[in-house]
Amino acid sequence: MKRFLTVALAVTLTLCGCTSKTDKAVAVADSFLTSFFNMNYDGAAALCSDDIAAALRDTIAADAYPSEEIRDKVVEASRNTTFKIVSSAVDDESGDVVVSYEIHPWGAVGDAAIPRTMRLQRTGSDWRITALE
Numbered sequence: 001m002k003r004f005l006t007v008a009l010a011v012t013l014t015l016c017g018c019t020s021k022t023d024k025a026v027a028v029a030d031s032f033l034t035s036f037f038n039m040n041y042d043g044a045a046a047l048c049s050d051d052i053a054a055a056l057r058d059t060i061a062a063d064a065y066p067s068e069e070i071r072d073k074v075v076e077a078s079r080n081t082t083f084k085i086v087s088s089a090v091d092d093e094s095g096d097v098v099v100s101y102e103i104h105p106w107g108a109v110g111d112a113a114i115p116r117t118m119r120l121q122r123t124g125s126d127w128r129i130t131a132l133e
Contacts, residue, residue: 021090021097021122022088022089022090022097024127025088025097025099025120025122025127026085026088026097026099028047028120028126028127028128028129029085029088029099029101029118029120029129030085031043031047032044032047032048032118032129033083033085033101035047037078037079037081037082037083038078038079039075039078039079041056041057042057044056045057047127047128047129048128048129048130049121049128049129049130052129052130052131052132076106077105077106077107078106079106080106080107081103081104081105081106082103082104082106083101083102083103083104084101084102084104084113085099085100085101086100086101086102086115087099087100088100091119094121095121095122096119096120096121096130097119097120097127098117098118098119098120099117099118099119099120100115100116100117101115101116101117101118102114102115102116103116116132116133117133118131118132118133119131119133
């Protein structure tokens with residue numbers, strides 16, 4: 001009985017400590033999308049490869065709005081836009097994880113889901129977004 005409990009405990013601890021690579025990559029994808037739509041571009045960029053992070057920081061400038069009123073509308077639309085992660089799969093050749101998701105723009109008529117994908121690559125112990133498609 002003691003041996004059975006020891007084996008059962010070992011198996012339980014092993015299963016609890018393991019999270020699939022897709023689960024970890026999906027968590028990064030979710031954090032990226034949440035940060036992006038909350039207009040926390042530095043937080044979103046921190047989850048990306050250097051190239052994508054630079055493009056994200058260079059493309060979206062806080063002072064690029066013609067007026068404060070327009071900026072407020074953009075903030076409202078962005079923060080009320082939602083997303084849904086649809087699936088994730090490991091690319092057998094590269095080991096990257098491809099995450100498919102939908103963007104549901106705020107104020108869109110009907111179910112205006114925009115399908116998109118992103119590719120994440122493991123760098124050390126972290127996952128980084130290497131492509132947005």
